[in-house]
Amino acid sequence: MENKLVCNCKKVYMSDIEKAVYATNNITDLEKKFEEVQKITKCSTGCGGCHDKIMDIIADFMNA
Numbered sequence: 001m002e003n004k005l006v007c008n009c010k011k012v013y014m015s016d017i018e019k020a021v022y023a024t025n026n027i028t029d030l031e032k033k034f035e036e037v038q039k040i041t042k043c044s045t046g047c048g049g050c051h052d053k054i055m056d057i058i059a060d061f062m063n064a
């Protein structure tokens with residue numbers, strides 16, 4: 001899969017999100033998961049415009 005840039009402000013890539021999702025495997029709640037992924041990667045801490053997109057990506061990885 002192409003390693004897309006998913007957060008322009010913080011230069012976070014799809015692979016960074018994927019790693020963070022698996023590193024927080026114990027968390028199953030999507031909102032909490034997002035917060036943890038955000039702490040690890042700093043994604044969505046700039047303009048916030050990528051929030052919905054990253055939520056979708058996290059949900060996809062969680063269901064994979």
Ligand code: FES
Pocket residue numbers: 006007008009010043044045046047048049050051
């Ligand atoms: S693109 Fe992610 S915070 Fe702006």
